[in-house]
Amino acid sequence: MKPRDRVIAAIDRKGIDRVPIDFGGACCSIVDSPFQELRPYKRLCDYLGIKDYEEPISGPFMYEVDNIDERILQRFGVDIRYVYPNGSPLYFDPQGGAVVGVFGVRMKPVGFYGTPDRHPMRNFTTIEEVENYPLYPDPEDPVYDQAGFRERVLKLREETDYAIALELATGGIGYTIDIMISLFGMERFLYNIKKRPDLHHAFLNKHIRVTDPILEKVLTAAGDLIDIFTIFSDFGTMQGPFMSEEDYARHIKPYESSLIGRIKRRAPHARVMMHSCGSIVSAISHRAEVGLDVQNPMNPLAKNMEPAHLKEQFGEMISFHGGIDIQRLLPFGTPKDIADKVREMVKIFGSAGGWIAAPSHNIQPDTPPENIVALYDALLEYGGEF
Numbered sequence: 001m002k003p004r005d006r007v008i009a010a011i012d013r014k015g016i017d018r019v020p021i022d023f024g025g026a027c028c029s030i031v032d033s034p035f036q037e038l039r040p041y042k043r044l045c046d047y048l049g050i051k052d053y054e055e056p057i058s059g060p061f062m063y064e065v066d067n068i069d070e071r072i073l074q075r076f077g078v079d080i081r082y083v084y085p086n087g088s089p090l091y092f093d094p095q096g097g098a099v100v101g102v103f104g105v106r107m108k109p110v111g112f113y114g115t116p117d118r119h120p121m122r123n124f125t126t127i128e129e130v131e132n133y134p135l136y137p138d139p140e141d142p143v144y145d146q147a148g149f150r151e152r153v154l155k156l157r158e159e160t161d162y163a164i165a166l167e168l169a170t171g172g173i174g175y176t177i178d179i180m181i182s183l184f185g186m187e188r189f190l191y192n193i194k195k196r197p198d199l200h201h202a203f204l205n206k207h208i209r210v211t212d213p214i215l216e217k218v219l220t221a222a223g224d225l226i227d228i229f230t231i232f233s234d235f236g237t238m239q240g241p242f243m244s245e246e247d248y249a250r251h252i253k254p255y256e257s258s259l260i261g262r263i264k265r266r267a268p269h270a271r272v273m274m275h276s277c278g279s280i281v282s283a284i285s286h287r288a289e290v291g292l293d294v295q296n297p298m299n300p301l302a303k304n305m306e307p308a309h310l311k312e313q314f315g316e317m318i319s320f321h322g323g324i325d326i327q328r329l330l331p332f333g334t335p336k337d338i339a340d341k342v343r344e345m346v347k348i349f350g351s352a353g354g355w356i357a358a359p360s361h362n363i364q365p366d367t368p369p370e371n372i373v374a375l376y377d378a379l380l381e382y383g384g385e386f
Helices: 003-012 040-047 070-075 127-132 149-159 177-184 186-195 197-225 245-251 253-266 281-289 307-314 335-349 369-382
Strands: 080-083 091-093 098-100 106-110 113-116 163-167 228-232 271-275 294-298 319-324 355-359
Touching: 003 163, 003 271, 003 319, 003 355, 040 369, 080 149, 127 197, 149 163, 149 197, 163 197, 177 186, 177 197, 186 197, 186 245, 197 245, 197 253, 228 253, 245 253, 245 281, 253 271, 253 281, 281 307, 294 307, 294 355, 307 319, 307 335, 319 335, 335 355, 335 369
Parallel strands: 080 163, 163 228, 228 271, 271 294, 294 319, 319 355
Antiparallel strands: 091 098, 098 106, 106 113
């Protein structure tokens, strides 16, 4: 099978020749922070004998590498390539030591991750304050014009057989919970759900009004060329969600449903993948109900997120992405441990599909490069042994 066909068949659970493989994007890449001496991506390149790689371009939240060298992707047999639309300018505030991005969110490096250094809506008490916040993205800002984007994606589609995935980070389009936590802070976000749902819904409705025109520009430019759209809605810890299933269904699900629906109405051929890490098992059937195709990540150490359990309970309604543990297995296991886990996972999901093999999150800096290579070698060797 060609990579694009393999990925789509796996998502649709229509039968595959081997498990499709992913490495890249915001949630299954490798971290590499310019603020730290330890540079794991550079270490991987050195291990593979690649000396002339581009300087890594990292996101401001998780410092994932967005421009993994094509030679690595080919060496690892990766079936997906990520593309990024125009927009979402960032600038560095030298006085505050923070990266400032969409919605005016300011991210300061804390280890290998960025964290907001302030929450500008924390003290908002009126709908008027929410409505009049001055740092919403402006859909008419020329930065969101998509000149040249279609040409870049079309070239990739015509010259390769890879599945093409687009992360809807531009203008904050694809973020639901994450952007609210950054703006309000965790405590105020949860307080609003319980005590001020009017503020909560006022913000999310405003979010739709300012980001939907940006989404329209992206989809008009290249929506017909994209196989997978990735969106984000984090609300899990390792032990479970940080809100009840009832609150999720009432206050979050309608907006996730709206976003998925708006994507699929304009790009009906495409599949949608949502990043939502941790233990979020209570939300999976809700998300499948509103049209989500792929749940990312499958975090095998989180409570009730064991792959066999997910396959048994949800395998007929949704597919999964991730599953290779980055917390213990990849940093501390042996190549044999990794190969054994790959073979186990392949047996769980079988030849019908339902699984895109990838790390359960971005590969961490304490992971030996030989273990990363061992993972992808094992996927190539055993990914078709159903």
